Amino acid sequence: MKSFSEKQAGILNSADLKSAKGKAFYWIMFGILVLVCITTIVPTLWMILSAFKTSKEMYTSISFFPKNFTISGAATHLAEAWNKLKFGRSMINTMIVAAGNALVSIVICGMAGFVLSKKKVEGTKLVFVLTIWTMMLPSIIRTVPQYMSYISFPFVIDDKWNYPLNINILDTYLPLWLGAAANSFNIILFMNNFDTVSPAIMEAAMIDGCSTFKIFYKIMLPIVLPVVVYVCIGAFNSAWSDYFTPYLTISNTDLLTTPAKLFMKKSDTNITANVYITGLMFSCIPPAIFFCIFQKYIIGGIAVGGVKG
Amino acid sequence: MKNKLTNRKARKIKNLLAVWILLLPAVICMYLMVWRPSAMGIVWSFFDMKGFTPTDFCGLKNYIRVIKNTEFLPIVWNTVQYVFWSFVIGFLPPLFIAFMLNEIIHFRSIMRVLIYLPAILPGTTVLLLWYMIYSPDSSGMLNTLLAQLGLDPYGWLNDPNFVIIYIIIEMTWAGFPGTMFLYFTTIQGISPDLYEAAAIDGAGPIKLFIHVSLPQISGLLLLNIVRQMIGVFQTMQEPMVMTGGGPNNASTTVGYQIYQYTFVQGRVGQALALGTLTFVVLMIATCFYFKLNKKVEDNF
Numbered sequence: 001m002k003s004f005s006e007k008q009a010g011i012l013n014s015a016d017l018k019s020a021k022g023k024a025f026y027w028i029m030f031g032i033l034v035l036v037c038i039t040t041i042v043p044t045l046w047m048i049l050s051a052f053k054t055s056k057e058m059y060t061s062i063s064f065f066p067k068n069f070t071i072s073g074a075a076t077h078l079a080e081a082w083n084k085l086k087f088g089r090s091m092i093n094t095m096i097v098a099a100g101n102a103l104v105s106i107v108i109c110g111m112a113g114f115v116l117s118k119k120k121v122e123g124t125k126l127v128f129v130l131t132i133w134t135m136m137l138p139s140i141i142r143t144v145p146q147y148m149s150y151i152s153f154p155f156v157i158d159d160k161w162n163y164p165l166n167i168n169i170l171d172t173y174l175p176l177w178l179g180a181a182a183n184s185f186n187i188i189l190f191m192n193n194f195d196t197v198s199p200a201i202m203e204a205a206m207i208d209g210c211s212t213f214k215i216f217y218k219i220m221l222p223i224v225l226p227v228v229v230y231v232c233i234g235a236f237n238s239a240w241s242d243y244f245t246p247y248l249t250i251s252n253t254d255l256l257t258t259p260a261k262l263f264m265k266k267s268d269t270n271i272t273a274n275v276y277i278t279g280l281m282f283s284c285i286p287p288a289i290f291f292c293i294f295q296k297y298i299i300g301g302i303a304v305g306g307v308k309g
Numbered sequence: 310m311k312n313k314l315t316n317r318k319a320r321k322i323k324n325l326l327a328v329w330i331l332l333l334p335a336v337i338c339m340y341l342m343v344w345r346p347s348a349m350g351i352v353w354s355f356f357d358m359k360g361f362t363p364t365d366f367c368g369l370k371n372y373i374r375v376i377k378n379t380e381f382l383p384i385v386w387n388t389v390q391y392v393f394w395s396f397v398i399g400f401l402p403p404l405f406i407a408f409m410l411n412e413i414i415h416f417r418s419i420m421r422v423l424i425y426l427p428a429i430l431p432g433t434t435v436l437l438l439w440y441m442i443y444s445p446d447s448s449g450m451l452n453t454l455l456a457q458l459g460l461d462p463y464g465w466l467n468d469p470n471f472v473i474i475y476i477i478i479e480m481t482w483a484g485f486p487g488t489m490f491l492y493f494t495t496i497q498g499i500s501p502d503l504y505e506a507a508a509i510d511g512a513g514p515i516k517l518f519i520h521v522s523l524p525q526i527s528g529l530l531l532l533n534i535v536r537q538m539i540g541v542f543q544t545m546q547e548p549m550v551m552t553g554g555g556p557n558n559a560s561t562t563v564g565y566q567i568y569q570y571t572f573v574q575g576r577v578g579q580a581l582a583l584g585t586l587t588f589v590v591l592m593i594a595t596c597f598y599f600k601l602n603k604k605v606e607d608n609f
Binding site: 004007008009010011012013015016022025026029030032033036037039040041042043044046047050058059060062064104107108109111112114115119121122124127130131134136137138139140141142143144145146147148149151154178179181182184187211212213216237240241242243244248258263266273276277280283284287288291295298 | 324325327328329330331332334335336338339341342343344345346347349350351353361406408409410411412413414415420422423424425426427429430431432433434437438439440441442444446447448450453456457482486501502504505508514517518521522539543545546549550563564567568571572577580581584585587588591592595598599
């Protein structure tokens with residue numbers, strides 16, 4: 001048990017905590033936090049426990065815990081749910097989307113952030129202002145026109161002009177990747193962090209004859225590695241969290257990502273509640289593993305992520 | 310001499326080219342995904358739409374149809390209620406939790422991870438999980454809890470009077486860890502010396518909170534008020550996943566109505582008109598946000 005004397009001065013300091021009143025105040029706060037933890041754990045735990053219930057138990061049992069839990073029974077149930085929801089395919093798809101998201105975020109947003117921070121030439125100031133506005137522009141107006149442009153990309157068909165170059169990019173991952181590349185938040189994030197890199201490093205490389213692009217990926221990107229990881233995590237999570245864009249743009253069930261598949265199976269009467277909730281549990285596993293690996297970057301990354309316009 | 314000049318000019322152009330090659334992909338993507346759709350949305354809201362193709366200019370016809378729709382006012386009112394309840398339920402808890410977490414010394418790192426838990430789960434899964442938790446039959450978690458207390462199952466999301474509050478509870482659960490950690494890092498940046506000095510002057514915990522902590526974080530809080538307002542006003546996925554706008558449109562938001570106009574009812578022109586109306590309202594809030602942001606940066 002840690003002792004109160006180790007406590008840094010805050011709203012309560014160690015002198016306060018010697019009195020009964022201070023102690024009570026401290027433990028009340030502690031109790032509230034425990035309650036907060038319980039509210040975050042209980043739904044998650046309910047999901048995991050319900051995943052192992054039988055369909056009948058879901059509706060009749062008032063206990064949180066599955067009856068007759070056996071390892072072999074659970075394994076068959078998991079395998080059955082996995083096959084019934086055809087999860088293997090959608091997991092791979094989500095991985096592909098996530099990898100693409102991460103790649104375009106780092107390359108495209110990284111390059112733009114690099115230029116806006118270190119290579120100010122004519123016109124970059126305007127791009128910077130537009131990027132800031134992009135970050136705050138209400139997205140509500142975009143959904144429909146975006147969808148219209150996916151049907152005939154990159155130009156939009158009008159009655160008068162029929163561009164021969166137009167292609168339909170529905171049923172591909174291009175809309176998702178383009179969305180990840182147009183993330184102005186990431187551009188500003190990269191820019192802010194490149195700002196902290198000393199220009200002397202870049203000048204030295206330039207004197208040695210390094211090209212601009214080489215400076216970017218050989219010198220600048222490794223320096224801001226925590227940001228690269230943070231952006232990767234964001235890109236990965238967005239692929240795992242967003243059902244809406246894939247649901248709109250992808251109709252081929254073989255190409256669906258996990259969240260879109262889960263959303264579409266919601267109203268499928270062939271899938272019982274316990275199988276469905278097992279699917280929900282499966283969809284949490286990759287992000288959970290990711291969190292465990294990169295925990296340091298994620299919780300520390302919020303400091304990295306503080307964006308100043 | 311002349312040779313040198315042209316040489317320098319050539320180098321400058323080469324440099325300019327290299328810079329713009331790096332910048333261009335991002336500019337093109339932002340143009341295609343943000344700037345053009347926004348402009349298209351406004352322009353085409355004045356056009357008759359045939360499917361997804363604009364045909365003839367029709368003035369304000371789309372707007373008049375949107376506003377004359379009997380659902381228009383109730384839906385706007387719903388959206389305002391979302392914003393209102395998101396402040397009542399969701400605004401202060403992240404702040405207080407961040408402060409309490411900063412004061413605690415026992416089990417602090419475990420608590421940090423546990424409180425972050427909702428943010429680890431993917432967004433869609435959280436929505437669908439809460440849809441199951443609120444399930445009106447006996448399989449839902451809340452109805453299981455009621456059954457343990459010996460009570461009858463309750464309709465939760467089928468209750469038109471409280472459905473918005475239930476959705477806001479879900480949104481708060483899913484969203485508070487991110488905001489909480491934003492506050493937490495700011496609070497951790499406050500120097501302990503400030504607290505010590507004030508405590509020596511005889512300030513108690515509540516006075517310390519009001520006079521030492523709050524001024525340090527009030528800028529961020531102000532910005533978050535506007536940001537939350539803009540964010541919640543655009544709510545669409547929550548009603549879409551959890552209620553389908555029901556019961557009886559009691560939880561339909563402006564965002565979800567735009568989705569329905571477009572992809573369910575096939576009235577694209579009206580969707581664009583409603584989108585433009587919302588856009589204009591939110592742009593005012595956004596301009597205000599930038600003004601505030603500047604002020605906050607100057608003062609804090």
